[in-house]
Amino acid sequence: MCFKMCSCNNNIYTYEKLSEIKDFLKEKIKNEPKIGIICGSGLGSLGNAIADAVSIDYADIPDFPVSTVEGHVGRFIFGHIRGTAVACMQGRFHYYEGYPLSICAMPVRLMKLLGVSYLIASNAAGGLNPKYKVGDIMLQKDHFNIMGLAGLGPHIGPNDSRFGPRFFPMTNAYDESILNKVRQIVKDLKMENKVHEGVYTCVGGPNYETVADVRALISLGVDSVGMSTVHEVIAARQCGIRCFAFSLITNICSTEYGTTTEDHSCSTEVHSEEVLKVGKDMEDELRIFVEEIVEAISQDT
Numbered sequence: 001m002c003f004k005m006c007s008c009n010n011n012i013y014t015y016e017k018l019s020e021i022k023d024f025l026k027e028k029i030k031n032e033p034k035i036g037i038i039c040g041s042g043l044g045s046l047g048n049a050i051a052d053a054v055s056i057d058y059a060d061i062p063d064f065p066v067s068t069v070e071g072h073v074g075r076f077i078f079g080h081i082r083g084t085a086v087a088c089m090q091g092r093f094h095y096y097e098g099y100p101l102s103i104c105a106m107p108v109r110l111m112k113l114l115g116v117s118y119l120i121a122s123n124a125a126g127g128l129n130p131k132y133k134v135g136d137i138m139l140q141k142d143h144f145n146i147m148g149l150a151g152l153g154p155h156i157g158p159n160d161s162r163f164g165p166r167f168f169p170m171t172n173a174y175d176e177s178i179l180n181k182v183r184q185i186v187k188d189l190k191m192e193n194k195v196h197e198g199v200y201t202c203v204g205g206p207n208y209e210t211v212a213d214v215r216a217l218i219s220l221g222v223d224s225v226g227m228s229t230v231h232e233v234i235a236a237r238q239c240g241i242r243c244f245a246f247s248l249i250t251n252i253c254s255t256e257y258g259t260t261t262e263d264h265s266c267s268t269e270v271h272s273e274e275v276l277k278v279g280k281d282m283e284d285e286l287r288i289f290v291e292e293i294v295e296a297i298s299q300d301t
């Protein structure tokens with residue numbers, strides 16, 4: 001199957017194609033998942049919390065794309081967290097890998113067909129808000145859809161209303177009742193000193209931001225910047241999935257030009273190794289955090 005960007009914007013993952021993939025997966029899993037989880041870069045260990053795990057590599061799913069980025073294993077894990085059936089993506093698809101946003105967000109529509117009603121999306125992100133430190137967590141209160149303003153989205157092209165209406169609101173994209181539950185979890189786990197609430201944005205990547213980019217994003221009211229999540233949440237809201245998302249702040253975006261060192265690197269540069277390392281350092285804490293969120297959501301009727 002060709003995953004290339006198509007000038008006519010035809011989405012190869014039609015309702016019929018995704019139904020076939022759904023049927024393929026359903027034969028392999030025991031329970032209908034209620035909650036979908038997307039692991040961000042270096043955050044794949046969130047999947048280690050899953051009991052009765054059935055792992056299915058993306059490469060083994062007919063007509064499915066594959067993950068091409070370090071820190072994204074590239075498989076689904078189906079199973080249970082604290083008794084609730086979940087579908088976890090250890091690895092997502094990014095625009096900079098060459099996938100159009102419709103493919104990046106396609107697994108969310110697949111999750112919907114599998115029975116998912118809630119999405120927990122995580123991402124590694126650069127901190128823009130001056131209060132943030134490396135290792136902090138930012139609960140997404142909202143996102144700023146820069147790529148959407150440029151005319152890119154997971155839902156551009158012919159609309160199949162079986163995935164939801166063509167026009168739909170994004171005012172409450174991030175579910176306030178889930179956020180309230182998470183606020184309580186943050187208190188219970190005594191994480192207040194490292195958890196913030198803010199606005200995320202997704203850029204195309206894969207390069208990190210210039211100082212001018214960073215200054216502009218800050219002036220636009222953005223608190224964290226990454227290369228994912230926004231289009232997944234758009235696809236989820238279109239098909240009625242309730243969303244929660246958070247950023248792990250893996251680096252602080254520089255508002256100042258750094259000094260160039262002898263090896264021609266720069267003192268304020270970000271590198272993907274540090275992004276992945278922060279994810280690894282935080283894996284136990286984040287796993288418990290996500291387990292608590294799953295349990296709290298599962299009590300929702």
Ligand SMILES: O=P(O)(O)O[C@H]1O[C@H](CO)[C@@H](O)[C@H]1O
Nearest residue numbers: 040041123124226227228275
């Ligand atoms: O958004 P996730 O998948 O967490 O990954 C983030 O981290 C990677 C860059 O280090 C980029 O892929 C960016 O999007």
Ligand SMILES: Nc1nc2[nH]cnc2c(=O)[nH]1
Nearest residue numbers: 124125126225226227275
């Ligand atoms: N765009 C972007 N993505 C990231 N992912 C992790 N850190 C960053 C960052 O600083 N910028």
